[in-house]
Amino acid sequence: MSGFEVVRVGLSDDPSSYLELRRVGEREGRGVHCDLASISLRGGRAEARAMPIVKALGDAATVVDATAGLLGDAFLLAAAGFRVVAVERSLEVYRVAEDGLARAQRDPRLCALLEDRLSVVHADAREWLDQRARTDAAPDAIVLDPMFPSKRKKSALPRKEMVLLRELVGVDEDAALLLAAARRCARQRVVLKRGDDSPILAQPDWAVEGTTVRFDVFRGDS
DSSP: OTTEEEEEESOTTOTTOEEEEEETTOOTTSSBOOOGGGSOOTTHHHHHHTSHHHHHHTTOSEEEESSOTTSHHHHHHHHHTOEEEEEEOOHHHHHHHHHHHHHHTTSHHHHHHHTTOEEEEESOHHHHHHHHTTSTTOOSEEEEOOOOOOOSOOSSOOOHHHHHHHHHHOOOTTHHHHHHHHHHHOSSEEEEEEOTTSOOOSOOSEEEEOSSOEEEEEEOOO
């Protein structure tokens, strides 16, 4: 997309090198990259399993994160024991996420947590889900975290990743259609991650409260 570039930081044969997404012309370090090692999970799998999003997923085994971004939620779900496919429609974000996952798979600590349970694909999630609805490839559950416009005035800007990703991919205008596609595809349930200022897309069947967000749960239609 015009105005952004994905640049490798460090030598390609250096294990510590990574892909960075940044605005064209910005200096190194001003952009964002996928660093799963930075996600705080000191309690390991037990800590991941205690998170509200995991409770919202119930006894699902296979999960699709249809709004993958930089894999924060997908990583936590894989660490909790789910088999996760993360779907990202922005090619730039996908490249950075794929690079981050590849580096995580070379990290012994992260590799032990993931155990090959996380993969990332570049696709339009609505089309990808519709292709799998009511087939053997349909997942047990689907997680959605659409990019909504912020309604609340805040004294500080969101974290750097959110600012840049919002600028790159914009608002998910098709969030309601994505929710409908997810409900058609999920065998058991769809979990919609919502902030206090997020618009209501549909009435959930129930909700699980987190510390700063809420997880609305919808029964799948398949």
